[in-house]
Amino acid sequence: MQTQIQLLKAYRDLYGSISFRQISEQTGIQQTRVFRIFNGHEMRVKEFDIFKKLITIKGEKHSKLFLCLQEASQKLSNEYLMSLERELERKLELWNLQNEIQIEQNLAA
Amino acid sequence: MKKTNLQMVERLILESLSRSEKTLHDLFQDTSLSYGLLNNILSQLIFSEMIVYKSGKYSLHPDAPQKISLSKESLQEEIKELFVTLVNQHYEDKEKGVIKVQKVWMDESEEKIFQSYLINLEKFLEGLKTSSRKNKKTQSTKEQKVVVWGHSEYTNLVGQTLKAV
Structure with missing residues (x-):
């Protein structure tokens, strides 16, 4: 069960607070089953493999992105890096607008 | 609070409201944005004091133009x-x-x-x-x-x- 908890935490860290419906669409696991898994029910081996694979895929994409950013920060101009930063900020803001997180942050502030 | 820049969807809504005040349904018809997305953006725009909500209708805040960064x-x-x-x-x-x-x-x-x-x-x-x-x-x-x-x-x-x- 501890392995399952760590796996689901790793999944959440990489994919964020997406809804159970979105997780169901992504994994092919029924929504009610997704709800039960995230509320403590034991995963089946097949379900474990699905989440593990999604973590690996995202992890690989992330590692390349972070490597590129690291290299870019050393080689590219400050002006370009700032424009890249602005672009990423805009994309994140748009993501938040679509995913209601911004509202919760404002209420908490 | 000055907004640093506008998203395209925010600008669409502000342009819609610049023409006339609107209900949520009016905005949906005028912009084709989903109700869920509209609700999120409208909440943000109210928080940023770009729009106001009164008697069931949304309208531009009188100070809205000054709040948009034109940098x-x-x-x-x-x-x-x-x-x-x-x-x-x-x-x-x-x-x-x-x-x-x-x-x-x-x-x-x-x-x-x-x-x-x-x-x-x-x-x-x-x-x-x-x-x-x-x-x-x-x-x-x-x-x-x-x-x-x-x-x-x-x-x-x-x-x-x-x-x-």
Whole structure:
């Protein structure tokens, strides 16, 4: 069960607070089953493999992105890096607008 | 609170409200944005004091124009996003997004002809703006056509890409 908890935490860290419906669409696991898994029910081996694979895929994409950013920060101009930063900020803001997180942050502030 | 820059969806809603105050349903019809997304954005815009909500209707905050940043950086980001989106739209569905790129040589007289075509295009579009003000009530904000155009010498563009990094 501890392995399952760590796996689901790793999944959440990489994919964020997406809804159970979105997780169901992504994994092919029924929504009610997704709800039960995230509320403590034991995963089946097949379900474990699905989440593990999604973590690996995202992890690989992330590692390349972070490597590129690291290299870019050393080689590219400050002006370009700032424009890249602005672009990423805009994309994140748009993501938040679509995913209601911004509202919760404002209420908490 | 000054907003650093506007997202395209936020600008669409503000443009819609600049024409008249609207209910949530009116905004849905005028913009085609989903109710969920509209609710999120409208909450944000109220929080940023760009719009107000009164008696079931949304309208522009009187200070809205002052709150939008018109800095070079913010305008640049918006226009860049417009171009990128148009390119992506073109490659997704050529009928919904048209973009054409041509590289040509022009002598002096051809340059003058080209410039006169551009002036005519600009006058035509300005004329449409004037005539569309008369039909303000019947046309929805989402139905507007977004037209972009521009030109530069090849060497200037290449130089700019090299400078950018």
